Amino acid sequence: DVIHSFFLPEFRIKTDVLPGRYxxxxxxxxxxxxxxxxxxxxxxxxxxxxxxxxIVMEPHxxxxxxxxxxxxxxxxxxxxxxxxxxxxxxxxxxxxxxRAPILAGLIGKRxxxxxxxxxxxxxxxxxESILNPQAKIVAGYQPIMPTFKGQLSEEELLQLIDYxxxxxxxxxx
Numbered sequence: 001d002v003i004h005s006f007f008l009p010e011f012r013i014k015t016d017v018l019p020g021r022y023x024x025x026x027x028x029x030x031x032x033x034x035x036x037x038x039x040x041x042x043x044x045x046x047x048x049x050x051x052x053x054x055i056v057m058e059p060h061x062x063x064x065x066x067x068x069x070x071x072x073x074x075x076x077x078x079x080x081x082x083x084x085x086x087x088x089x090x091x092x093x094x095x096x097x098x099r100a101p102i103l104a105g106l107i108g109k110r111x112x113x114x115x116x117x118x119x120x121x122x123x124x125x126x127x128e129s130i131l132n133p134q135a136k137i138v139a140g141y142q143p144i145m146p147t148f149k150g151q152l153s154e155e156e157l158l159q160l161i162d163y164x165x166x167x168x169x170x171x172x173x
Contacts, residue, residue: 005041008054014040029056079163081157091145098146101138104167112139126161 004017006025009086017023039050048133057065073081083089091100106121114137119125130152133145152160 010035076162079159
């Protein structure tokens with residue numbers, strides 16, 4: 001990899017991150033809010049995408065977040081709501097008229113792909129299928145799924161993956 005420089009301008013904090021070394025940064029935030037973070041060391045073609053945010057919250061809100069609840073829901077429950085609101089359920093259904101693969105029991109199974117290859121359906125596969133659905137087309141299905149790249153936050157993506165992990169086949173597996 002290359003040298004990066006982690007920068008939180010609102011807190012006047014900057015530290016270099018060097019390849020092959022562990023870097024530790026500790027600070028005490030004194031203001032509730034959402035703050036931008038940047039990489040200030042040019043690190044290649046994707047440098048402009050090296051951004052993020054630090055969210056500072058009240059201790060009780062942090063404990064709720066740490067426990068996996070957001071607005072009283074688990075990540076999987078939030079993922080289920082996203083699954084419906086993004087209309088994923090119109091194609092990924094439980095019946096034989098589905099236009100897309102059934103997701104129940106998907107995690108941990110091998111999936112046959114067009115061209116005769118197969119892939120293990122893990123979290124990485126689900127992530128790739130959401131962000132780049134044309135990368136690995138499931139055998140027997142048309143490549144009709146749109147990409148959700150740029151339409152979902154990282155948190156929403158993780159919520160959808162958590163939801164897919166909870167889906168079980170009708171036989172309980």
